[in-house]
Amino acid sequence: MTADLGGFNNTPPAELRPDLVACLDVPRWVETVLTGRPYADLAALKARANLTLEPGEIRRAMAAHPRIGEKTGGVPAMEQSGVDSAGAEKFRIANVEYEARFGHVYLVCAIGRSGEELLDDLHSRMANDPDTELAVAGRELVKIALLRLEKLA
Known part of the structure; x- marks a missing residue:
């Protein structure tokens, strides 16, 4: 992992x-980010990475995400820090309905x-x-990716 934009x-x-x-x-997102280098600043990187995903891309990316309220590696996922153990059961039930x-x-x-x-x-x-819901999920995936990308760069 790189420590700064220059390293990135x-x-x-x-x-x-x-x-x-x-x-x-x-893959299209990864290649878009890679081929846009070098980036002058974080804003330019995030602008390039802010893609609209296709339905197949959304489904592919969803496979790598835990459910809200589930634990990964025995601890809640960092990005899900707003869900406590009491909320996890509510999410389990709601996730079943949603899925x-x-x-x-x-x-x-x-x-x-x-x-x-x-x-x-x-x-x-x-x-x-x-x-509509698949498109909403795609936009949320990109938001998550941009946060992760910011930490990476």
Whole structure:
């Protein structure tokens, strides 16, 4: 992982690619970010990385994300820090309903949001049609990727 934008710009693609895949497992996104280097500043990097994902790309990237409220490696995922153990059971039930309706996990950029806010968001998104909801999930994936990318760069 690189420590600064200069390092990010100069890291060989083969070394940087796995870190970018960890941000968002979408080959087109990874290649877009790689081929845009060098970046003058973080704003330019984030602007280049702010893509609209295609439905197949969204489904691919979703496979790498835990459900809200689930633990990864025995601890809650950092990006899900707003969900406590009491909220985890509510999310387990809500996730089952959501997945039955849409056929994929509920994805949201959870940083800085409480478990209650996230659960309210999940419930409100249940009113979406499947295509709309997939697009919403795609936008949330990109938000998450941009946060991860900022930490990487």
